[in-house]
Amino acid sequence: MTVAHHPADSERALVAVRGEALLTHTVRGLLGTPEIDLVAVAAPERCARFFSEALPQSERCRVLSTASLRDAFAEIAPKLSPDSTILVHDALRAFTPQQTIRLVLNALAAGAERVVPVLPMSDTVKTTDAAGVITATVDRDGLRSAQTPIGYSLSAFRSALSGSTLSGSTDPGLADAAGATTVPGDPDAMRVASAFELTLAEALVAGGDREDPL
Template structure:
């Protein structure tokens, strides 16, 4: 790319080995990975989308996106690597010193564009690390040896989602302590509202919800 990249989103499947296969699960005729990448590419505020593909599944990931990426190669790249620590050097030279870095779970395929925008904006306004969160809806219990010992006050509890947004300096610092920074690298992060549609699609029930979401057309149109 000729111009320096102001914002980059890394798509990862780094949580569990099984996630590589889950990312290729079909929802409404298209694999989850394709839904994820399309949502990012349809967000004009993002300059570059990098699919961080473990070497063993790089070919299958590339094949899955073959009809989506042509003509968009300047905005979407595949970089094989076992972790973002391995992938990042291939992208780092193209980044502006004030670039915003997003790290997004490939299985959160239906994250609304407004969430991407809010994370980007909040980092640009000065936050070093930003995480979308949702309030806890369930009653939470503490247990010991299989017995309930207390009810946990859920007022201050939140469920965390991706994308995690980093300033470039914060991302480099996170890479020093984690091969693939994400929700394990968010202590002290600023929060923004998450969205129920940004669920992690990893179970049969969640796949059913995802099918209903796509069939219902309850997704944002690109701006």
């Protein structure tokens, strides 16, 4: 099993939480899953050295000097077997629980082509017109917020790369998730991108109540 680890907002991935970069926490969590045989970190050239320094020492982890998921995949593709599966994970979701990763892997093993962890939408969602005036309330019963890692069969990943913005350096895998199987996400898998979320992450690590790797 191979993980293509594609960080969004590269410099933010180096922000420290309790003395270690978000990227360090993220990769450590992925390496804690024995079924993952490679964590490939796609890094813009300007960040490659800093990313390398932040990574845990492991033969199962390497930095690819590219911000393109397409280019990163091209580099590791020759080593993949036909039954390989791919996980695309956001470096800023540094505290995704092992259970969430395992749910994605299990769904892929059961035959799903694409798998997305999701959470029910808790906020009230409104639509507005061009002037910013509220026009309606959206029924949130069927709404979900998507998280990562997003799982793919090898064929589904190749298809996604050929037909969507997966090939770029934007939010990995979320450009077109229509038709994907969903599994329960987790509040701890938040994207640490604001000062408030950074404070939450500090408290999460300080609490020491995160689950051990499975």
